[in-house]
Amino acid sequence: xxxxxxxxxxxxxxxxxxxxxxxxxxxxxxxxxxxxxxxxxxxxxxxxxxxxxxxxxxxxxxxxxxxxxxxxxxxxxxxxxxxxxxxxxxxxxxxxxxxxxxxxxxxxxxxxxxxxxxxxxxxxxxxxxxxxxxxxxxxxxxx
Ligand code: AMP
Numbered sequence: 001x002x003x004x005x006x007x008x009x010x011x012x013x014x015x016x017x018x019x020x021x022x023x024x025x026x027x028x029x030x031x032x033x034x035x036x037x038x039x040x041x042x043x044x045x046x047x048x049x050x051x052x053x054x055x056x057x058x059x060x061x062x063x064x065x066x067x068x069x070x071x072x073x074x075x076x077x078x079x080x081x082x083x084x085x086x087x088x089x090x091x092x093x094x095x096x097x098x099x100x101x102x103x104x105x106x107x108x109x110x111x112x113x114x115x116x117x118x119x120x121x122x123x124x125x126x127x128x129x130x131x132x133x134x135x136x137x138x139x140x141x142x143x
Contacts (some may be wrong), residue, residue, distance in 0.1 A: 005054075006058070010102050010103045011101055011103075012105060013052065015048070016050060022034035022035070023035040023134035024134065025074065025138050026074055029050075030051075030066035030067070031047055031050060031066060032050065033045050033047045033070065034134070036107065037124055038122055038124055038125065039125050040118045041115070041118065042082055042133060043081060043137060044108070045074055045107075047067060047070050047105065047108060048105045048106075049063045049066065049104055051063045052103060054094075055092070055104050057093050074108050074137070075087040075108050078109075078140070079110055080140040081110070081133075081136040081137045081140040082110040082112075084112055085111060085112050085113045087108060088108075088117070089106060089109075091105070091107065
């Protein structure tokens with residue numbers, strides 16, 4: 001077993017505490033959602049529960065309920081904001097499965113017919129573009 005305990009110094013823990021900035025699109029009592037800085041598709045958003053856990057494996061099922069409800073909300077908005085044909089929802093548990101940030105999170109990717117997603121954790125996106133994409137999703141959440 002390679003798992004260790006939750007480390008509050010992970011980057012999403014820092015974002016949740018306001019120590020590191022993000023392009024936030026949604027927040028409620030249970031989650032925040034913000035743009036992935038290395039998007040695999042335009043509009044790639046991460047939904048992150050406020051209660052800490054490393055991943056799905058050690059999460060409280062009640063937290064998973066709140067998280068799933070928020071993922072649905074963000075997925076609908078991201079699909080509308082990017083006129084997507086569908087939405088992919090990804091979630092990785094431990095390094096062997098591709099997890100790189102060890103605070104539970106769900107990836108939401110608007111997908112278009114015939115367009116392959118970019119590499120996971122590939123290049124950093126332009127900050128202006130991320131800000132503009134976040135604004136589009138915020139507007140769709142309000143619409
Ligand atoms: P995972 O492999 O599921 O742990 O994915 C972690 C994701 O977090 C990757 O897609 C990264 O691009 C993304 N990421 C890493 N640092 C940040 C950050 N500071 N703000 C937003 N997204 C980030």
